[in-house]
Amino acid sequence: MVATTKFDFEEFVASKRMLVDAHLAEYLATGTPEVLYESMRYSVLSPGKRIRALLCLAAAQAIDEDAHRVALPCACAIEMIHAMSLIHDDLPALDNDDIRRGKPTNHKVFGEAIALLAGDALLMLAMETIANHIPSSIDKSIVVKVISELARATGAPGMVGGQVDDIAFTGGKLPADKLTMLNSIHLRKTGSLIRFSTWSGATLAGASQEQQNNFAAFGEILGLAFQITDDLLDVTGSAETLGKTPGKDAEANKLTFVAIEGIDKSKAKLVDLQREAETALAKTGVSKQSLIYLESLLQMAINRVS
């Protein structure tokens, strides 16, 4: 049974990644100016784990076995937003990173002007992809809701707002309750897009309002778990396993879970989060069997540091 499940999960990950990559390539295939599309493709089509897309598709399939096709344009839009956030974060005005996923960052290849504009263009292409490519079987009021939620998850109430808080508190004036601030930063900076991933997949597949809330909660908790594993890996990982330079957080005097709580307490927090995430999944009322891919994605996240 375990062997079969493992096989299924690997097959799920491989086949869905291929599906996502193929559709991303199609959405980014043609267009002028050529250099702009090259820059967009460079970051979006760079080999990635596609965790957010997989979460969106797994949530959709949990509700309806065949709904991954319905959720596919949304899964691709999420990957565009994620790629865009990396391009802008890597710019000299922000993190000033030269290497990303083991390759030169976008602005190192295309220059700062093109990298900045490629990020802007990807934000718009993500919206266009949802507006134009979600199948017509989905009610347009749901499409509008998905666009609204993605705009919030990405913009000031979500990712961008978290990034601003992160800048404000990195190496600067720390608040009295550092842990609360850090939770708030991560819920926005990485959590909101992961929350959107599971919420949108379930919603497009026809989840009830209560199910939508529980899939959203699962994503939010998973997002925090990812952040803590990232913080841990920055301390314990190598450049090879990370695809980027380790130790950068400490060097930048960055506010991280590990910096505040230490390695052991951070690992204990991960165990708590795993339990919370499983509770949220159980509350969806969906069968254990249908949730297997989401469970496995959670396990995969935790396994990175154990």
Added chain:
Amino acid sequence: MVATTKFDFEEFVASKRMLVDAHLAEYLATGTPEVLYESMRYSVLSPGKRIRALLCLAAAQAIDEDAHRVALPCACAIEMIHAMSLIHDDLPALDNDDIRRGKPTNHKVFGEAIALLAGDALLMLAMETIANHIPSSIDKSIVVKVISELARATGAPGMVGGQVDDIAFTGGKLPADKLTMLNSIHLRKTGSLIRFSTWSGATLAGASQEQQNNFAAFGEILGLAFQITDDLLDVTGSAETLGKTPGKDAEANKLTFVAIEGIDKSKAKLVDLQREAETALAKTGVSKQSLIYLESLLQMAINRVS
């Protein structure tokens, strides 16, 4: 008759500007991080001509006297996109401008990181505003279409793409047919958002497909006219009338209509464009009286340099 019309137009401009400003202030009123919203407000609420919003509202009213309320969220979204484009364009990675509308540019006040992120947040807030604030009387399929068209007008197929071409050909390798390239740059860089302004106003007000096309054509032509007047003003204007440093185009060896064609031919081109724009309006089949505000906005654009 002329006096009455003039009075009406001034009243239209003043009242609609106030309406747009009030709604923009409301959409940007609250939110954290405070510094991010301050930065967004700094650029969006800075006193501006609101030409794009006025065009959207005037096109809506041309179709249906009362439709300006329906089009208002879209008009505000357009102004957010316009403000965002100025913030990113002014960054050191692009035009590196210190002064905009007579005030320090966004990054001069808030720093490059916040300015970059405020631009990203405004792109998302524009989408959220359309998704959430267009009245429920409008069919959701039209809302989705408006979002899709705004994403195209703003992204790689529109404004951002034009900006990339502009960078590629400024002070660099010029193409054989400079005028064709310049037209193409401007149709995207400034034309596409102005085209969207008139198209979306008419569409939200219930215009037929053919009317939509003609309102779009009018906006596109008007966008070119604006660009030529801008180019002319850069040569003939003062810092006071421009709100920015004149002569920057020539200094940057920028490809402009005036640089290629000279002042006289550029002025003759404006006359041609005015005729084309009036033809597009006539083709909408809407009464002369209903088109009076759009006609007046066209005249206002041309008058800037005559």
